[in-house]
Amino acid sequence: MSKAFELSKEGAELVKKELTRYETKHSAIIPALYQVQKENGWVPPESIEYLAGLMGLPESHINEVFSFYTMFNKVPTGKLHVQVCTNISCSMNGGRELAKKLCERFNVKPGEVSKDGLVTISQVECLGSCDTAPMMQVNDRYIENLDFEKAVQALKEMGAQ
Amino acid sequence: MPKCTINGKEIEVPQGTTVIEAFKMLGDDICHYCWHPGLSVAGVCRLCMVHIEGMPKLQIACNTEVRDGMVVTNQTDDVKDTVKWGLDFHLINHPLDCPICDQAGECGLQDQYMKFGKYDPEMAEPKVKKHKVVDLGPTVVLDSERCILCSRCVRFTEEVTETNELGIFNRGDRAEIGTVQGRPLDNNYSLNTVDICPVGALTSKDFRFRQRVWYLKDSESICPGCSTGCNVKVYFNEEGLWRVKPRYNAEVNGHWMCDEGRNTYKYVNAAHRLKKVKAGQSGDWSQEEVFPETMKLGEKFRAAAEKNPESIAVLVTGQYTNEEFKNFFEFVADELKVKNIFHWINNPEKFDDFDGLLLRGDKNPNTYGLKEEMKSRGGFKSLEDLQGKMSQFEWVLVLGPENQSQFPDLKEKVDLLSQAKSVIWLSACETPELDALRAPTHQIPMKTYIEKEGSFTNFKGLVQEFKRGTTVIEDALTLQEVVALLRGHELDYRNRPQPIGGTKKNHFTNVRGQL
Ligand code: SF4
Ligand code: SF4
Ligand code: FES
Ligand code: FES
Numbered sequence: 205m206s207k208a209f210e211l212s213k214e215g216a217e218l219v220k221k222e223l224t225r226y227e228t229k230h231s232a233i234i235p236a237l238y239q240v241q242k243e244n245g246w247v248p249p250e251s252i253e254y255l256a257g258l259m260g261l262p263e264s265h266i267n268e269v270f271s272f273y274t275m276f277n278k279v280p281t282g283k284l285h286v287q288v289c290t291n292i293s294c295s296m297n298g299g300r301e302l303a304k305k306l307c308e309r310f311n312v313k314p315g316e317v318s319k320d321g322l323v324t325i326s327q328v329e330c331l332g333s334c335d336t337a338p339m340m341q342v343n344d345r346y347i348e349n350l351d352f353e354k355a356v357q358a359l360k361e362m363g364a365q
Numbered sequence: 366m367p368k369c370t371i372n373g374k375e376i377e378v379p380q381g382t383t384v385i386e387a388f389k390m391l392g393d394d395i396c397h398y399c400w401h402p403g404l405s406v407a408g409v410c411r412l413c414m415v416h417i418e419g420m421p422k423l424q425i426a427c428n429t430e431v432r433d434g435m436v437v438t439n440q441t442d443d444v445k446d447t448v449k450w451g452l453d454f455h456l457i458n459h460p461l462d463c464p465i466c467d468q469a470g471e472c473g474l475q476d477q478y479m480k481f482g483k484y485d486p487e488m489a490e491p492k493v494k495k496h497k498v499v500d501l502g503p504t505v506v507l508d509s510e511r512c513i514l515c516s517r518c519v520r521f522t523e524e525v526t527e528t529n530e531l532g533i534f535n536r537g538d539r540a541e542i543g544t545v546q547g548r549p550l551d552n553n554y555s556l557n558t559v560d561i562c563p564v565g566a567l568t569s570k571d572f573r574f575r576q577r578v579w580y581l582k583d584s585e586s587i588c589p590g591c592s593t594g595c596n597v598k599v600y601f602n603e604e605g606l607w608r609v610k611p612r613y614n615a616e617v618n619g620h621w622m623c624d625e626g627r628n629t630y631k632y633v634n635a636a637h638r639l640k641k642v643k644a645g646q647s648g649d650w651s652q653e654e655v656f657p658e659t660m661k662l663g664e665k666f667r668a669a670a671e672k673n674p675e676s677i678a679v680l681v682t683g684q685y686t687n688e689e690f691k692n693f694f695e696f697v698a699d700e701l702k703v704k705n706i707f708h709w710i711n712n713p714e715k716f717d718d719f720d721g722l723l724l725r726g727d728k729n730p731n732t733y734g735l736k737e738e739m740k741s742r743g744g745f746k747s748l749e750d751l752q753g754k755m756s757q758f759e760w761v762l763v764l765g766p767e768n769q770s771q772f773p774d775l776k777e778k779v780d781l782l783s784q785a786k787s788v789i790w791l792s793a794c795e796t797p798e799l800d801a802l803r804a805p806t807h808q809i810p811m812k813t814y815i816e817k818e819g820s821f822t823n824f825k826g827l828v829q830e831f832k833r834g835t836t837v838i839e840d841a842l843t844l845q846e847v848v849a850l851l852r853g854h855e856l857d858y859r860n861r862p863q864p865i866g867g868t869k870k871n872h873f874t875n876v877r878g879q880l
Pocket of ligand 4 (some may be wrong): 396397398399400407408409410411412413425426427428
């Protein structure tokens with residue numbers, strides 16, 4: 205079995221507070237999973253078991269939500285999680301090419317972590333910022349109206365090699 | 366109570382009845398997968414479409430309550446068309462591998478697409494590949510490609526067993542049934558998921574690939590696995606029994622039965638059964654013809670009883686029918702005046718257990734009936750009195766168990782008999798424990814619950830009758846027949862039930878060349 209997972213004290217408090225906020229406990233599953241992702245970078249399987257205990261919900265219910273949404277990382281990511289939008293507006297403005305070229309530039313396959321552990325580049329669906337296409341989301345930040353140079357520049361500023 | 370009209374027929378239903386339930390009450394056909402009378406409403410398969418007068422769009426019958434004056438039909442062209450295309454959606458990624466699917470012949474999907482003529486889905490796209498032959502647990506196998514995501518199985522583990530093993534993971538056309546991190550689906554009710562799965566996605570490890578269902582006959586019976594007495598259907602052919610499934614009875618078991626009860630078909634089949642009288646001692650047995658040997662025994666037994674009823678002890682399990690007990694005690698207690706009658710309780714510590722759903726610790730179908738029958742005769746003597754006193758008895762007659770797997774104390778009880786002078790042991794099955802017995806012993810082959818008719822009284826006093834399904838061992842006796850033979854009466858062997866099909870091995874032997 206994989207090692208046990210635990211949230212920070214504050215994280216666990218937050219999850220407990222979320223539990224009382226809604227009509228059903230199930231509504232707190234998404235905030236809880238986000239908290240795990242925030243603290244850990246991704247959502248490891250053992251955290252599902254941990255949350256089940258903490259929230260008093262069946263593991264299967266948490267896993268259903270976790271596996272439904274793509275925003276939860278199923279595998280570890282690099283320090284910078286670069287999500288390049290390749291939905292319609294962004295694709296029409298070169299989003300796909302951008303994603304491909306970024307992978308080449310940082311020498312990493314889509315969805316995988318670069319050797320230095322710094323970047324993961326993945327393609328995602330519309331991020332709701334079509335007016336500034338093409339765009340990408342790096343961790344919590346939107347970087348918009350991109351071209352290749354601007355994207356590389358931004359990533360370098362954030363610490364990518 | 367609201368009244369409504371369904372397909373032109375008027376019906377009055379209790380408040381809160383859904384349209385689909387009204388259809389069922391009338392016995393009218395309605396296509397449905399996700400709705401199950403024993404589970405909550407999910408409304409996900411979208412096949413139970415009906416047209417309700419005054420409503421602009423079609424509605425799902427499972428999630429629409431009957432209102433007074435509603436006029437409902439599922440016979441219009443738009444309903445039929447919608448169901449047909451709904452079906453097409455279900456078939457998009459379905460492999461349609463009926464020829465190798467265990468559900469074929471009793472599959473909801475197969476029935477409907479045969480009805481609607483959707484022999485092939487009209488999607489040109491390649492089908493999504495999903496997990497096949499997933500080992501879900503000790504009893505169930507999953508084929509994800511066949512699953513139509515009706516969520517019945519998930520709702521079952523959530524609502525009935527409350528064990529929550531199953532879930533629907535991932536999304537869209539990648540969504541699959543599964544357990545978290547591959548943990549097993551392992552509870553004593555897991556095989557109910559196989560029953561309610563409308564397609565061949567969940568199959569029983571015990572039954573899959575063993576028989577085609579259309580070659581099986583079925584008959585209604587009562588599970589002898591415990592004192593709950595779940596109503597069941599047993600499925601059999603010439604070769605014996607193949608499976609046991611639950612039958613609805615609101616008062617007893619609802620729609621379900623436990624996995625343990627499903628095993629009760631196994632000991633019925635020939636390999637385990639006593640076929641002749643086994644006579645001998647210390648494991649040295651000879652096979653004797655059932656009728657003459659039992660009659661011979663009867664002479665000696667009666668003579669001993671007439672000389673001194675105290676020289677006879679009787680040990681009874683709650684494994685026989687009310688009718689058998691009545692007949693037996695009339696003979697032994699009333700006629701022969703035997704007083705030493707003991708109740709063999711197979712697991713005294715757990716006898717009163719209950720798992721909260723169905724299964725009870727009393728692993729006998731008719732303890733209640735047995736006690737009732739003995740009440741008027743002063744009840745049982747305590748088994749403790751028997752300890753060390755066996756040698757007092759000339760004869761010990763044991764109404765032994767047919768479901769031996771539920772008798773963990775079999776060896777203990779045989780040890781108790783070691784001081785007896787002679788033993789008559791009734792059981793449907795071989796009892797290897799008896800090899801250790803030094804006393805002259807007769808093992809008499811008995812019929813099982815599927816081979817006889819009668820009634821069991823369950824834990825709360827409900828008398829449930831059942832009919833004979835089939836005969837596996839022709840020479841095996843019912844308790845009434847044992848009593849008749851012990852009394853010295855001839856049995857009319859020509860009118861006894863015969864096994865179906867005689868020596869025929871397989872249905873194909875007869876239809877070969879005609880297919
Ligand atoms: S496995 Fe069967 S019961 Fe479960 S969701 Fe799929 S089709 Fe329905
Ligand atoms: S609960 Fe008892 S009667 Fe019901 S199926 Fe299980 S063993 Fe048989
Ligand atoms: S398509 Fe890229 S943000 Fe909408
Ligand atoms: S039975 Fe009504 S939607 Fe499935």
